[in-house]
Amino acid sequence: MPTNKPTNDSSSAQLDSTVSLDAAAHSSNPELFGRAARREGRADRLAEDCQASDCVAAALEGAATGDRFAIDRLHATGGTSRIWLAHDAKFDRHVALKELRPELADNEVVTARFNREAKITGQLEHPGIVPIYELGLRGETQQPFYTMRFVKGRTLSEASEAYHQKRKADEAGPVDLLQLLNAFVTVCKTVAYAHSRGVVHRDLKGANVILGDFGEVIVVDWGLAKLCVDPGENAEPLVVRPRVDSYPCDDAVPGHALGTPAYMSPEQAAGLTASMDRRTDVYGLGAILYEILTGVPPFLGSSLQDIMRKVEHEPPVSPRELSPGIPKELEDVCLRALAKLPSERYDSATELADKIQNWLAVLAEEPLRRMAASERQAQQALRKVHDQQRALIEVIRSQSFQSPDLVVTLRRLTEIAARTLKVDRVGIWRYDSDRSGIHCVDLYERDVDRHSSGLELKASRYPSYFRSLAESEVIAAHDARSDPRTREFANGYLDELSICSMLDAPVHLFGELDGVLCHEHVGRAREWTAEEQLFGIALSNLVSLAIEQWERRRGSTERHASVAAPECFNRTK
Structure with missing residues (x-):
């Protein structure tokens, strides 16, 4: 069955891979002839066959097969047969007409195979097999042919x-x-x-x-x-x-x-x-x-x-x-x-x-x-945001947030942060008066439900971390040991505590950087979602608000007054 190309292009690909040199001999592809002929030293005869075949094809264009099929043009040539585009006068349509090459018409094996192909194809009634319209003998030579649907493609x-x-x-x-x-x-x-x-x-x-x-x-x-x-x-x-x-x-x-x-x-x-x-x-x-x-x-x-x-x-x-x-x-x-x-x-x-x-x-x-x-993730994220917002509303409405005791307020905020984000430790750190380091005013450990304070960290020991605190709106370190912002800090301080991931949000006082709200996650590395980062920033803003209110109530002009704490770490870093 032919393609829509008026050619031997697709035929040459088939002929080039066939076993028989004789089959290749009747292709109209000169390059193929040369390759085939060189294998058996028959280039001269093949060239003559090619020219003869072209002449016959040209002569037959416009010829008729009986009263029904009129040959239009040669469509494709194969090793033993050729396909013409023909006009079916009975139904006024184009069909494909396949016939044996004239020089093979007397070959019983080839003729038998050709007839069998037509009969097999004609009996295979399936949309994926081209229908056969007629099987017959053509002209005085009684050369077998059959016609079939012409498929463009x-x-x-x-x-x-x-x-x-x-x-x-x-x-x-x-x-x-x-x-x-x-x-x-x-x-x-x-x-x-x-x-x-x-x-x-x-x-x-x-x-x-x-x-x-x-x-x-x-x-x-x-x-x-x-x-x-x-x-x-x-x-x-x-x-x-x-x-x-x-x-x-x-x-x-x-x-x-x-x-x-x-x-x-x-x-x-x-x-x-x-x-x-x-x-x-x-x-x-x-x-x-x-x-x-x-x-x-x-x-x-x-x-x-x-x-x-x-x-x-x-x-x-x-x-x-x-x-x-x-x-x-x-x-x-x-x-x-x-x-x-x-x-x-x-x-x-x-x-x-x-x-x-x-x-x-x-x-x-x-x-x-x-x-x-994605929908499940969105629903989960929405639930988390809802939980976070509810937690923020609860803490703002709570008496503890309005308490004159800053320690009570900060403890409430660290507990809310740890439980909402499901982190192991949450700490609030404020800069020393000379900004040479930071000291912890409250550290909540969720697994033991304990608060502590008093730990100090010096900027001279962790310069990269302190520089990042000053430059970043939020530090979301998936793996604190490899993140360049927290690497030295993790290796010097967090490593002893088995902390892997950090989420740090800045704490401001009257518009200036005053400290950091630090979330510390133990175990495997953890990705901080955008919602979690926003929640961390929201909580750090509440920490800032609580400290500002406390400072105003105190009526103090010193921004770094000491904060009473029930207990302190016994060591400093």
């Missing part, structure tokens, strides 16, 4: 190549790969249908899959199809008469390989015709998936023989080595489908399709899961 190989070109240019999006994988699932289901009718394709590759311009996914070229003896339960086997077995076809020759080397299964490469079943097509599907994921077929080599040797004896290169962004799950599916032994592959094309569909379903649900998780 491109091959899956071309689509894969375009995707990887965009990927290398950083222009590919996730949708591009998803479209290819969805098309691949459709191919698997089409092949599964053929298997249910007792047909094995045996030449599955991206070049034999057409992606129509309007979403069609068509599996074409059933010329190497094999009829299985047992198509499976509840299947309706095809009936193809005369039986191809009555012709001296290639299947009857032991050890003769049929297919496209870069995509064929090991049993095909070895010519083990009797061993070929639906799992042979599973391998071909795996090869298509490999090309989708990497942009290249599973095996490349310097010659056809080299490729076939690799197919039989070497594992394919890991897809993730060629394209590191490939999900591990897809690589695993692909490599299992490409297993050397049929028994180690997926048992059916349906099973392979299910694996890819399951992965696509999980991927499709991921945004919903992220949305749900």
